[in-house]
Amino acid sequence: MKIEDIDFEPHRGVAVFSIGFSLVYTLVFGTIVLVNLYRQLRAPTLSTDFFGWLFTFLVTFACVAFMLHFTTVVYRIRFYEAGIVIIGLGGRRFIPWSTVRDARIHHFKGNLELILRADGRRLPISVPLNSYKKQSMLLAELRRRLPVPINDAGNLTARLTDN
Numbered sequence: 007m008k009i010e011d012i013d014f015e016p017h018r019g020v021a022v023f024s025i026g027f028s029l030v031y032t033l034v035f036g037t038i039v040l041v042n043l044y045r046q047l048r049a050p051t052l053s054t055d056f057f058g059w060l061f062t063f064l065v066t067f068a069c070v071a072f073m074l075h076f077t078t079v080v081y082r083i084r085f086y087e088a089g090i091v092i093i094g095l096g097g098r099r100f101i102p103w104s105t106v107r108d109a110r111i112h113h114f115k116g117n118l119e120l121i122l123r124a125d126g127r128r129l130p131i132s133v134p135l136n137s138y139k140k141q142s143m144l145l146a147e148l149r150r151r152l153p154v155p156i157n158d159a160g161n162l163t164a165r166l167t168d169n
Contacts, residue, residue: 009085009147015139016080024077028070039063080137085147090122090131101131103151110157111135118162120148141166 042059084091089102101124108123112132118141122131133148135141145166149156156163 008087009151010087012140012143012147014085014144017137017139020137021077021081024073028074032066032070035066036063039066079132079134083133087151090133092131101127104153106152106154108157109152109154110159111162113160113162118165120145120156122152135166139169142168 039059039062043063046059082093084093089100089105092099092101101122105125106122107125108121110121112119112121116136118135120133120135122133124131133144135145138144142163145156145163
């Protein structure tokens with residue numbers, strides 16, 4: 007069976023919660039910032055107030071964008087027989103399996119992720135294994151296609167399950 011035909015079923019709870027939270031966060035803080043910017047432009051008192059609200063808006067936007075970027079990663083990664091496609095702000099990026107030079111399992115705050123370093127990329131590719139319901143099946147399919155063995159110091163893959 008081809009890897010693109012397998013549904014690894016991402017956990018939807020975290021993504022739905024973060025999207026909902028981001029929406030509420032943006033509506034509340036965006037409204038506050040826009041109302042205050044409007045008042046500042048209508049009756050300017052000090053130019054520092056304007057820049058303060060402007061930077062508050064930028065920080066609010068950056069926080070929401072950062073949170074959504076990491077919580078929706080499972081919906082932006084596609085696996086194919088020839089490689090991985092990552093959808094981002096710069097468009098779609100295809101990384102062939104043959105360009106992967108290092109693969110390792112990384113443990114961070116209870117989450118397991120597969121870190122792939124490929125030729126021609128500055129940053130590694132992170133596949134969050136815990137974000138999928140069929141974790142061990144996903145790792146087995148990726149292991150079959152990678153040209154290098156997966157470094158698993160501490161036997162972290164024993165924690166993976168198929169829900």
